[in-house]
Every structure is written in structure tokens, then in C-alpha cells.
Amino acid sequence: MSTPLGDFVRAKRDSLQPESFGLPDHGRRRAPGLRRTELAMRAGISVEYLTRIEQGRDRNPSPAVLNALADALSLDAGERHHLRYLAKITGGACPGHRPPAPPNRDVRPTVLATLRLLEPGIAFVTNRLGDVLAYTSGFELVMRGTGLLDAETPNLTTYVFTDPRARTFLPDWDQVADEQVFDLWLGPSAETSEWFRATLAPVAGPEFTRRLHRHLPPPQVPLRLRHPDGHEFRWHRERLELPSTDAQELVVLLPADESTAQAVERLRHQSGGILRAVS
Template sequence: MADNHLGEFLRARRAAVRPADVAMPSHGVRRVAGLRREEVSVLAGVNADYYTRLEQGRERHPSAQVVNALSRALRLDTDARTHLHQLAGTTASQQPAATSARVDPALRVLLSGYPDTPAFVIDPSLNVLAANAPAQALYSPFEPMDNLARMVFLTPAGRPFHSRWDQTAETVVGHLRQAYGIDPGSAQPRELIAELNHHSADFARMWRTHTVRGKTREEKYFRHPDAGAITLTYHAFDVREAPGQQLIIYHAELGSPSAEALRILGATHTTTHQE
């Protein structure tokens, strides 16, 4: 049987919504986590049998209107709603061409222009394509600084380095789920996901939730073995001339202990590599 990504996503998201979340009364003993299929169909205004066929994979081509109605019923945020449209084939792919691993020389120069700010470039599979010296200093517990997902789930340094590991791990899974939804036929994210599923029970459990999340802005909490606790805010920017690439810039609050920790880390990293 063909893969049923649309149905799996709907089931996972249905299980994540409780009747109280949508002001729906709950009667009797519930044998399912979250909403029943009939409840989703009522909330979305679609035929219950039709919705069942969507989950079972017997119907794979809902209209954009139905997708929008289901998104509202399942309380999907913007990233998850976009992902559902992609699975249903009701929107064009966000990524028109394969992502290049080549980072433009001008962008590399831009990275080096942030002497005290970690900055790096990633692709949709969270491979680190280029990084400036402060980013290399921050991520120095990892050798190499190659893929953010592997660094979180498969590297021993991952858990002690990320102070809020569970939060970071869930975010990483959400990013990979979004990348997979954009181009499920691409070998790169598919092979990475298979590797993570095979070697990390935590990843496999989180992957089954079908949580979708794009990179925008968020606080990050680190505990560096040489600098202690560091709290940073990151911003993600699409690289227009290289679809799929993103520039990630970390920022510490001016005058904060985290800013001082970054300064010390950068100086130590530079001295070490000059010796």
C-alpha cells in the first residue's frame, strides 16, 4: 500500500486536540486520545465518512476548502496548516529546486562580519553549510559541527549542551517534519530521518507526533563546558539566491553574562586555533 502521510498527519493531530480545547462536551468513556473522527467532521463541517476515508488513505485529494476547514478544526498553526496543504497537494511546493550545498562567497564574507555573534547557514535537513568563528566556538563541544539534528539526538554532548533538551529536540523534529513535507521525495531528509529513527528512540517518539515547525525566532539555552550557561535569541533569514538555505544569527542581550561568555569563548577559540 502506498504511504499515507496525509492520513497519518490527520490522526496524529486529532489525537493532540482534547474536546475541552474546542469547547466540545465529552460524554462517556473515551477510547481514543484527543477527538473522535465524528467530532472532527462536525467541527470541520465535512461528512464523517469522507473524513474517515481521508485518514484511512482511501481519499487523498481533498479540496483547499476542506483542508482549511480541517486546519481550523484541528487548531493547526501556520506551519502545520501549510504542511497539511502540501500533503493534500493543494499548494505549490515551497522549494522549487534542490537546495544547493554551496554557500555564496559574499554570504561567507557576511558571516565573518559578525565578530562577536554566532552565525551560520543551514539547509532544510539542518546540515551546517558554513559557520563563522563565534558559531564554531559556541558549538565547539561537537566535532564536527555538521548537522543540528544529529548533534541533538546522536551525539553524547547533545543533552548536557542543550539546557532545555526536550524543548530543543521537539523544535528540531518540527523543522525536519516541515522539510519532509515540502519535498517528501528528496533522498537527503528521508535518509537522515531514517537514521535518526533507527538510532534514537526519543526522535522516533517525537516524529510520530507529526509536529510541524518552521525556523523564525526563538530563545536558545546552552550550557557550554568552558563558559557555563548561555541564553541567546536566534533569527532565521531565507537566502533568496539559494532557495532552501537559511542564515541563522544568534544574539545575546547587550551587557548580559551571555554576551560576556560569548566574548570569552570567541577569544579562547581564536587563541586555540592560532597555537
């Protein structure tokens, strides 16, 4: 049975080019990337042990082994953090753990007050599952007519994979889909992520399930949105993590070019300037 940690190590190994490590080419490879023997040698562990990690038969590698794998795979700081997180949730995946449950959706009053200070900017509070918990009138203005906020409890991940309008609204749909699925592994907790994956998988289809075990962090690029009125926006995203007890983040969308800034100004007259908190 595979594990998040094993899936990540295997996916990262497959994504690497052997020549970038100065490894000789001994003919056509049956699979892309590094061979297990090559990665094991670079990490200083046995091929058998690496195989057990990748196949989920060893769920508790030591910190020294994790560091060796991170070095051997040339992980950057973000990927190293993700590797340690996956090791933590993999090691804790045992019988008797708490049953999956939906996350807390309450947003603290001071966070709502911070959103009011950001008016008329485009900002919202979310969690790693994609729940849209609160937002400014600017965010509501930009999302109007897209279908994202139509649900009683809006969720960006559910919208991306189940609403046909998402592929028109999001020109880089594959990029956003990769981001949303990757974020599921980052919280709010292993239990809530498990609950959400089990809830969404039956209705989201293969585009969702085939991404579940990819584990490679998607590139950080501007977010493109194609508004129903014909405007195309490009946004830089500032993601501000709230305290760990909240398991939420404040996301601010900033125009990435002058045409986006001008398009937003043309929409401003429709804004009522009211903060909406989703219960």
C-alpha cells in the same frame, strides 16, 4: 499506510481539548482529544472521508477540504502552511518519483560574505536537515568542545540523536529534538528529507522514530546551551530564509539575557575571527 498529512491531522485532533470547543462531555473518552465524528462535523465532511485521510487512503484532498480541516482544527498561520505542505508532499508520494538524494551543500559566495559581515557574532548557515554548512568564528567559539563540529560534515540533527554529549550541551534536549525532526518535513525537498530519514533512523533509535509522525510544530522558545566550560547561555534565534533555490537559512543567535552576553565576552579572547566554510 499512513501519510504525513494523515499523521498531522490525527496528531492535531488528539491534542485538542473538547471543552475548548464547547463540546459536551458524554463520559470517559477512549482516546484524548476530539473524536473523529466531532472533527468531521466541525469540518463539514463525512467521518468516512476523514478516516480515509487519517489512514492515508485518500492522498489528494481538495483545497476546500484542507481549509475546512484547518478551520475545524483551529490551526494558526504556521500550522496552516504546514498542512498545505504536507498535503503537497503526500499527494506527490507516488511510484516513479525521483530517487532520494543528498541535498546540495554549496553556500553562495554572497551568503559567505554576509556571514563575514556578522563577525564576531554567532551565526551559521544550515538547511532543514540540520547540516551546518558555514559559520562565523563566534559560532565556532561557542560550539568548541561540544562535539557538534567534530564531524567532517557537521549535522545538528545527527548530533542531537547520536552524540551522548548533546544531552549535556542541550539542557532542553527534548525541545531541540522535536524542532529538528519537525524541520525535516520542511525541506530542502521531499526527496532529500526521505533520504535523510532513511539514513539516520537506523542509528538514531526510537527517540527519533517516535517523533517522525508527530507533525505538531514545537513551541518557539529561547535556546539554552550549557557550555563545557560551565557557562549557560540563553539565545534568541533569528532564522532568515534564503531564496528557495538555495533551500538554506541563515541563523543568528542573539543573547537572551545579560548573563549570556557577559559569558560570550569572556570567551571572545579565544576567537580568531576566521570564517569557516564546511565543504
